[in-house]
Amino acid sequence: MRRLEEVLKSGKFAVTAECGPPKGADPEAILKKAELLKDKVDAINVTDNQTAIVRMSSMAACALLKQNGFDPVLQMVVRDRNRIALQSDVLGAAALGIENILCLSGDHQSFGNQPQAVGVFDLDSIQFVQVVREMRDNEVILGGDALSKPPKVFIGAAANPFGDPLGFRVVRLAKKVAAGADFIQTQCIYNLERFKKWMEMARERNLTEKVYILGGVTPLKSAKMAKYMKYKVAGMDIPDAVLARLEGVPSKKQAEEGIKMCVETIQGLKEIPGVSGVHIMAIEWEAKVAEIVERAGLGPRPTKGK
Amino acid sequence: MITATQKPIDEIKETISPYKRVLVLGCASCVAECAAGGEKETGILASTLRMAAKMEGKEVTIREKTLDRQCVKDFVVQMDDIIDEYDAVLSLGCGAGVQAVAEIFPELPIIPALNTEFLGETRDQGFWVESCVGCGDCMLYYFGGICPLARCSKQLLNGPCGGSKDGRCEVDPEVPCAWQLIIERLERFNAMDRLEKIFPPKDWSKKQGQGPRKIIREDQQR
Amino acid sequence: MDIRKRSLALFYCQNVPQSGIKQRQALEKLYGPSIKLFPLPCSGRLEPLHLLRALEEFADAAYVVTCPEGACRYFEGNLRARKRVELARKIIASIGLEEDRVGIVMNEKERQKSLADFAKELMSRVSGLRPSPVLRPRTGFEDPERKQGDKL
Numbered sequence: 001m002r003r004l005e006e007v008l009k010s011g012k013f014a015v016t017a018e019c020g021p022p023k024g025a026d027p028e029a030i031l032k033k034a035e036l037l038k039d040k041v042d043a044i045n046v047t048d049n050q051t052a053i054v055r056m057s058s059m060a061a062c063a064l065l066k067q068n069g070f071d072p073v074l075q076m077v078v079r080d081r082n083r084i085a086l087q088s089d090v091l092g093a094a095a096l097g098i099e100n101i102l103c104l105s106g107d108h109q110s111f112g113n114q115p116q117a118v119g120v121f122d123l124d125s126i127q128f129v130q131v132v133r134e135m136r137d138n139e140v141i142l143g144g145d146a147l148s149k150p151p152k153v154f155i156g157a158a159a160n161p162f163g164d165p166l167g168f169r170v171v172r173l174a175k176k177v178a179a180g181a182d183f184i185q186t187q188c189i190y191n192l193e194r195f196k197k198w199m200e201m202a203r204e205r206n207l208t209e210k211v212y213i214l215g216g217v218t219p220l221k222s223a224k225m226a227k228y229m230k231y232k233v234a235g236m237d238i239p240d241a242v243l244a245r246l247e248g249v250p251s252k253k254q255a256e257e258g259i260k261m262c263v264e265t266i267q268g269l270k271e272i273p274g275v276s277g278v279h280i281m282a283i284e285w286e287a288k289v290a291e292i293v294e295r296a297g298l299g300p301r302p303t304k305g306k
Numbered sequence: 307m308i309t310a311t312q313k314p315i316d317e318i319k320e321t322i323s324p325y326k327r328v329l330v331l332g333c334a335s336c337v338a339e340c341a342a343g344g345e346k347e348t349g350i351l352a353s354t355l356r357m358a359a360k361m362e363g364k365e366v367t368i369r370e371k372t373l374d375r376q377c378v379k380d381f382v383v384q385m386d387d388i389i390d391e392y393d394a395v396l397s398l399g400c401g402a403g404v405q406a407v408a409e410i411f412p413e414l415p416i417i418p419a420l421n422t423e424f425l426g427e428t429r430d431q432g433f434w435v436e437s438c439v440g441c442g443d444c445m446l447y448y449f450g451g452i453c454p455l456a457r458c459s460k461q462l463l464n465g466p467c468g469g470s471k472d473g474r475c476e477v478d479p480e481v482p483c484a485w486q487l488i489i490e491r492l493e494r495f496n497a498m499d500r501l502e503k504i505f506p507p508k509d510w511s512k513k514q515g516q517g518p519r520k521i522i523r524e525d526q527q528r
Numbered sequence: 529m530d531i532r533k534r535s536l537a538l539f540y541c542q543n544v545p546q547s548g549i550k551q552r553q554a555l556e557k558l559y560g561p562s563i564k565l566f567p568l569p570c571s572g573r574l575e576p577l578h579l580l581r582a583l584e585e586f587a588d589a590a591y592v593v594t595c596p597e598g599a600c601r602y603f604e605g606n607l608r609a610r611k612r613v614e615l616a617r618k619i620i621a622s623i624g625l626e627e628d629r630v631g632i633v634m635n636e637k638e639r640q641k642s643l644a645d646f647a648k649e650l651m652s653r654v655s656g657l658r659p660s661p662v663l664r665p666r667t668g669f670e671d672p673e674r675k676q677g678d679k680l
Contacts, residue, residue, distance in 0.1 A: 079460075083507060105460050105462065105467045105468075106460075107469075108459055108460060108469075108476065108477045110459075110477055111477075119459075119460065119461075121460050121461040121462070122507070122508075122510070123507050124460070124461070124462045124463055124464050124465070125462075125464075125467075126464040126504055127463070127464065127504070127505075127506065127507045130504060131507075142507065158468065159468070160467075160468030160469075163466065163467075163468045163469065163470055163471070164466075164470055164471060164472060164473060164483070164486060165486065165489055168466070168485075168489050168501070171498075171501060171502065172464070172465075172466070174502070175464055175502070175504055178504060179504055187468055234468075234469035234470075234471065234476030235467075235468040235469040235470070235471065235476060314622075315619075315622040315623060316622075346575065346577060349577045349581075350576055350577050350580060350619065353577065353580040353581055353584050354580060354619055354620075354622075354623060356584055357580070357583060357584050357620075357623060357625070357662045358623040358624075360584075360661075360662045360663075361623065361624065361625070361661045361662055
């Protein structure tokens with residue numbers, strides 16, 4: 001059975017982390033990052049040209065991780081590929097032994113280093129989830145042609161509990177669940193109160209019984225980073241109190257304070273009914289994931305059941 | 307309407323530079339409404355080009371004319387009598403206008419003076435906004451009259467994405483989030499249930515099809 | 529310096545003081561063919577094409593004189609004129625003509641000037657321009673400094 005799925009099904013609080021592939025063809029770069037996460041997390045997300053900046057393909061990086069004994073989550077955005085390429089890559093990923101796929105819209109191309117690129121968006125993320133589910137469970141592609149062998153992948157999707165309008169955020173989660181998402185990884189949580197409200201609405205719709213929700217966290221390295229995320233990064237909700245707390249400590253100690261706040265958030269998440277795990281996105285700070293996992297009382301990770 | 311904007315004058319000068327007798331041809335329909343290629347703009351461009359030619363000491367004839375519609379054959383043939391006086395036509399029509407004129411006068415270079423932009427509306431004086439992509443299968447009913455294909459930066463049919471904040475698009479805070487507008491409209495009509503279903507992937511064959519799309523209506527034919 | 533050495537197309541709102549037909553004829557007599565006067569019912573009626581045509585056909589410069597800001601009989605005619613003048617300035621700059629060959633002058637609320645005041649002021653301002661490179665090949669207006677002794 002797929003490792004992430006196994007942990008989640010056993011009812012244990014799952015831990016996933018994230019690795020960004022390098023801006024180059026160097027396989028060591030991604031393996032070095034992954035090494036820092038070894039035995040600390042259940043699966044490693046590999047981002048797909050995040051912020052629309054060209055990097056080593058997520059698929060290739062996942063294959064490298066797989067060859068080296070890691071369990072990757074292949075992130076796939078619908079920004080760059082039409083339905084032919086997406087379905088083809090799902091089959092390719094499964095053939096390479098990749099067992100988890102996270103279906104995303106992707107950051108808009110205007111943000112990155114190829115702003116003149118066409119944005120494909122042939123499918124949206126919800127339709128993509130549905131397509132992968134059809135491929136896996138009904139062994140067909142769009143249009144109904146049968147597959148010789150279905151891709152047996154664990155299907156993920158993202159959710160942003162902090163986007164507007166709040167009421168529709170849960171409708172959108174319900175649509176992702178109906179489309180076939182097995183697990184959800186959320187946007188970074190700094191506003192735990194709003195997240196709780198969103199979870200409550202999800203529970204009212206019985207969504208937490210149908211999908212595993214992993215709360216997203218990103219440790220803040222400094223007040224400067226917090227400010228940047230608060231004002232410049234789309235879809236981010238950083239309350240004034242969070243910023244004030246970081247600004248309240250000397251700059252040398254802000255990183256430690258950021259880790260502490262991250263650990264507190266994870267502990268908060270563990271108490272919320274329906275939250276099945278945590279997704280730690282330590283942006284270019286993978287070295288700290290082990291410490292965060294340890295201090296949040298999530299280590300050691302369960303060993304492989306296979 | 308079809309909207310357009312004028313190309314930079316240097317690009318226009320460059321493309322007409324081989325020709326001695328140029329007809330600057332306006333169009334009194336869509337591009338007049340968006341103040342890019344109507345009679346006024348045609349006059350201004352022709353006058354500007356004549357001045358530029360004089361400054362450079364070039365002996366050229368540049369005259370202007372504006373048709374009611376460049377994209378309709380019946381109007382274009384009005385030029386039959388005068389077209390021999392010119393080596394080239396500088397068209398202030400949209401892309402369709404330029405090609406329609408070229409179809410009727412195949413011997414003559416028809417040069418575009420405008421960049422055709424989008425199908426849009428005049429929201430205010432001097433302000434035009436895109437609102438239709440011409441997909442061939444209108445879905446406005448489901449979305450409260452707001453088209454997510456034209457107005458959502460990611461063309462999401464099951465939106466909104468995670469990036470909208472305070473009703474604004476992540477791509478540009480000046481741009482209202484189409485999905486915020488859709489939800490507000492549907493809430494007003496008590497029709498939010500229309501969004502609960504998953505909209506299937508769009509059938510783009512109705513837009514892209516095989517080659518240029520055609521509409522044939524026998525009842526309209528001569 | 530003879531302020532008549534350049535030609536001016538002067539568009540003006542008819543609500544500018546002392547801009548009736550008699551005053552106009554007096555100015556035409558005073559400045560001769562160096563000036564062409566175009567009354568407008570309101571400066572808001574001015575189109576960029578008017579200014580360009582003047583430059584193309586006979587004028588070294590084309591200016592418009594309007595009522596004071598906030599005192600347009602049609603509320604915003606002079607504000608519109610300002611935008612159109614701005615467009616015309618951009619257009620001539622795009623082909624390498626000096627922007628100052630086109631301009632707008634608004635009257636002052638406190639100290640209203642007459643059409644004759646404006647004509648004098650603008651003729652003087654324009655006399656500092658080099659001859660228009662648009663007109664030069666056609667010698668529509670001669671440059672006294674180029675043709676010595678020849679006074680228009």
